[in-house]
Amino acid sequence: MWPDFPATVRALAEAIADRETGAAGSPEAAAAFVLASFRGMPAYLRPPLRAATLFFDAWPAIRRGRPFHRLPVDLRLRQFDAWERSPIGPARMLTTFFASLIVFSLWSNDGAHG
């Protein structure tokens, strides 16, 4: 099972949606928003972001025998939390990028507030 960029984005959206109690947006819509944002972002940012995401996806393969996008949600969240708290700047930047776009989208479907 190879690292897969869109599958990683979808797996991230599902995992973050799982911990985002009360947010009404769907993980599918959040993943679509992230992928659309990725397509629109400056071209020179896309290759490094894609490479970092694929590395993030491949990370658990040695220990657990499968990429991030094939892990159960609790293990995905554990890996995401660890990267969020990492002392390594690029690891934190990667999680900040995904967390920001995904929580924005997940909370966007709440029609109760303007």
Add this chain to the structure above:
Amino acid sequence: MADRLRTDVAVIGSGPGGAVTASLCAEAGYATLLIEDGPDLPLEANAHFSGDEILSKYRNAGIAMAFGKPSVSFVEGRCVGGGSEVNRGLYHRTPAYVLEQWSRSHRVDHLTEAALAPHFDACEQTARISRLPGTAPDLSQRLGDGAARLGWDAIAAPRLYDYGAGRKQSMSETFVPRFRQAGGRLIADCRATRIRRLGGKWEVTARQGRGDLTIEADALFVACGAVQTPALLRRSGFRRNIGNSLRFHPMMKAVALFDASVNRPGDPDPVHQIKMFEPRFGIGCSISSPALLALALAGNPQMRARIGSDAARMGLYYVQNGTGHARVRNLPAMQDPLVSIRHEEEELDQLYDGLKHLMRALFAAGAEAVQPCIRGFPLLRSVDEIAALPAQPWRSALLTSVHVFASCPMGEDMSLCATDSWGRVHGGDGLRIADASLMCGPTIANPQGSVMAIAHRNALHALERRFA
């Protein structure tokens, strides 16, 4: 074979600078062509500050970065009307002390409050300014109350907004219709890629959809905004003081949890601002929808976890100043330029001090808890806890900005300025710039009014001289 168009005047970019300039040229009787990289969409095409709006009306889907320590994440509009379509329209004229400072530092001629007043008046006739009728929403009022309890002054800022009709006075509602009325021609989804002087005319090469377009014009104004204008000019061989001095109004944010409901669906936009500490820092209120609260709190799970139950008691606030000096440089074969920024420690300290002032005001306004929006920073339960915050937040702070300017400053100081006092590129054979790039530094106040008034002043100057 590229399509060819011929016109008297071409204006590249339809934001506040370009739209004002193009209107005046068309009304003076010149055949005027306004080209815009982004789509032509009505103001209400998307909900304001929604994901759809970001994807369709923002440049690069709202993802752009000035790389530095700390980096500044910034956004710009990319549609007919530019930033005026996506902004909140908070409005101020350029403060007199800012104009005085620019006149001195960059030797700009005739740039006083009195000289600029008729241009503000003229722009405000078309893009109307008004104050919120009645009382401000609680989220806004709370900032005013907190300031008052600390003995500080707060104001309720006017906006480019027609409260009667419930419509923002963006360019697509004001100057773009005026331009069309005067016979001007607008081409949307059309991106200028290069300009050059050829046989005494200007030639603009552009991409429109899948095809190429060549525009030949007697006079040319570049108004692509403070990042894209220097990118286009540098790509076209104009480099002198171009893209060396980009400035922002970088922001830090905090979320307050109040003792009562302050944030109701359908409330008007908050308008309170604390301006008495400017230019060290200025404070204001942000739109506080659950989505924008969640975005601001992306690195603060404890407060974010309360959005589901307590969004109505939450308000999002910002502090900003002019920290950072940035450069715009093209990368080989890339459409978007690279922006890098360096900060002076003193300006960063002032911004962080501003964040502490903001949090004091929020506690004074009755906040039960305040979360500084910095990854890993604690949720504060009392004003005393502010003193225990880390001395330096910059390892984990990411600054954000919605204001960009000053990448091609105007003035007669040839060592600093890209153009003369009227927006004519030094050594540019009559080429003009007409957008936020021309500012000589941060406007301190919300910038759109300054961009429009200076574009108006410079367009009249150009018309009086028949673009000489």
